[in-house]
Amino acid sequence: MKMYYDADVNTDALKGKTIAVIGYGSQGRAQSRNMADSGANVIVGVRKNGSSWNLVQEDGMTVKTIEDAAKEADIIHILLPDEIQEKVYKEQIAPYVESGNTISFSHGYNIHFGLIDPAADVNIVMFAPKGPGSMVRRTYEEGFGIPGLVAVERDATGDALQLALGMAKACGLTKAGVLETTFKEETETDLFGEQTVLCGGITELINAGFTTLVEAGYQPEIAYFETCHEVKLIVDLIYEKGFAGMWNDVSNTAEYGGLTRGKTIITDEAKEGMKVALKQIQDGTFKKQFADENATDGANLKEMRAAEGQKEIEIVGERLRKACGLQKDD
Numbered sequence: 001m002k003m004y005y006d007a008d009v010n011t012d013a014l015k016g017k018t019i020a021v022i023g024y025g026s027q028g029r030a031q032s033r034n035m036a037d038s039g040a041n042v043i044v045g046v047r048k049n050g051s052s053w054n055l056v057q058e059d060g061m062t063v064k065t066i067e068d069a070a071k072e073a074d075i076i077h078i079l080l081p082d083e084i085q086e087k088v089y090k091e092q093i094a095p096y097v098e099s100g101n102t103i104s105f106s107h108g109y110n111i112h113f114g115l116i117d118p119a120a121d122v123n124i125v126m127f128a129p130k131g132p133g134s135m136v137r138r139t140y141e142e143g144f145g146i147p148g149l150v151a152v153e154r155d156a157t158g159d160a161l162q163l164a165l166g167m168a169k170a171c172g173l174t175k176a177g178v179l180e181t182t183f184k185e186e187t188e189t190d191l192f193g194e195q196t197v198l199c200g201g202i203t204e205l206i207n208a209g210f211t212t213l214v215e216a217g218y219q220p221e222i223a224y225f226e227t228c229h230e231v232k233l234i235v236d237l238i239y240e241k242g243f244a245g246m247w248n249d250v251s252n253t254a255e256y257g258g259l260t261r262g263k264t265i266i267t268d269e270a271k272e273g274m275k276v277a278l279k280q281i282q283d284g285t286f287k288k289q290f291a292d293e294n295a296t297d298g299a300n301l302k303e304m305r306a307a308e309g310q311k312e313i314e315i316v317g318e319r320l321r322k323a324c325g326l327q328k329d330d
């Protein structure tokens, strides 16, 4: 394992460099503000008719069209949704990329799957915060950072790693530590994590627990507290102290019940499903399915999104979060 901290980054790694952050969404907004607040020369490239354009200006950052930002930059850090990066890169970025420039990402998807293929005299790097944009910004404002990953796919100029680390440091990540990886490893593990555990797995687990209790006649609000609300509090314990720290903090009853019953819920069958999901990531099946989905303008995704919003747990949850002051009225 190779971990980089603040002290491993050359102090002048980004000296004289202009960084164009392309996209001002979850990661783009957080990362560009952090880097600018750290003293880096950051410009933001977004489309003129989109909602980000005004937001960049309201935040006091320099806004440009994607083409102008790409033209001006030494480092082009692409933080657009993965599914549109290929088109925007080909049409609005690639024509302006010069020899010795750096193309940077926070997820290896488009490079690993061969959708973006910069010229041979261009660096290809990644630094990826291991968490959502809101946390990237919040922890930076608190004087720390979240951990991240760094990878160099191509070092054309001899200083590609330091450029990536310079940006990671400016975002606050090297305060917590940045682990070296490859585009392949980051892409495959990130997709696996979000599909099977972090996003896909946990929502299905929570909803299965919630509906089991409701169908058995318990109040939905009680079911929500037990199967959803407390998840964060228990995961916070695991986040801070590991499984052992969590088991130590909960009652002996919970520890005994959890250790004997957990395995009967997440059985070998669940692990077999995880293996299938991993295989589909590795052999390109998922990439093809996602591309086909995007070719229909996300028709299935829109339907699934709408169905999620209609779930009882979402309706009960919103009411309860507002009643408890955990969520503000819209």
Ligand SMILES: NC(=O)C1=CN([C@@H]2O[C@H](COP(=O)(O)OP(=O)(O)OC[C@H]3O[C@@H](n4cnc5c(N)ncnc54)[C@H](OP(=O)(O)O)[C@@H]3O)[C@@H](O)[C@H]2O)C=CC1
Pocket (backbone or CB within 6 Å): 023, 024, 025, 026, 027, 028, 046, 047, 049, 050, 051, 052, 053, 078, 079, 080, 081, 082, 084, 088, 105, 106, 107, 128, 129, 131, 132, 133, 134
């Ligand atoms: N979300 C996260 O927390 C994490 C994301 N990542 C990676 O970071 C990258 C960015 O993800 P994320 O921040 O979620 O992206 P977002 O979906 O939040 O990006 C939104 C931004 O993209 C712009 N955009 C959307 N469509 C277009 C288009 N057709 N043409 C031009 N601009 C467009 C939007 O502009 P407008 O306002 O004009 O629509 C907006 O500025 C991805 O590679 C992702 O995998 C990595 C770690 C965590």
Ligand SMILES: CC[C@](O)(C(C)=O)C(=O)O
Pocket (backbone or CB within 6 Å): 129, 130, 131, 132, 133, 190, 193, 194, 198, 199
């Ligand atoms: C877990 C989802 C994620 O991979 C992330 C926040 O790291 C993403 O793609 O948004």
Ligand SMILES: [Mg+2]
Pocket (backbone or CB within 6 Å): 130, 131, 190, 194
């Ligand atoms: Mg991730």
Ligand SMILES: [Mg+2]
Pocket (backbone or CB within 6 Å): 107, 190, 191, 194
């Ligand atoms: Mg991801």
